[in-house]
Amino acid sequence: MSEHRKAAPASAPPESTLSRLRPPYASVLDLIGQTPIVELTKFDTGKCRLFIKLESQNPGGSIKDR
Numbered sequence: 001m002s003e004h005r006k007a008a009p010a011s012a013p014p015e016s017t018l019s020r021l022r023p024p025y026a027s028v029l030d031l032i033g034q035t036p037i038v039e040l041t042k043f044d045t046g047k048c049r050l051f052i053k054l055e056s057q058n059p060g061g062s063i064k065d066r
Contacts, residue, residue, distance in 0.1 A: 036057050040050045 036054045037051045038054060040052060043050055
């Protein structure tokens with residue numbers, strides 16, 4: 001017979017974590033076009049600046065190019 005255990009109650013994250021969070025969005029539509037981008041600075045790109053999109057952080061989950 002298996003033993004059942006109750007899960008510990010969830011606790012609130014520390015205040016320092018909460019202060020870094022974005023405010024909640026009013027609608028999922030507010031997330032469109034919000035895939036984060038990062039500038040890569042460790043590559044010699046001459047006078048150009050190189051940015052990448054973090055598709056793994058895409059709020060909609062789609063990774064297809066359109």
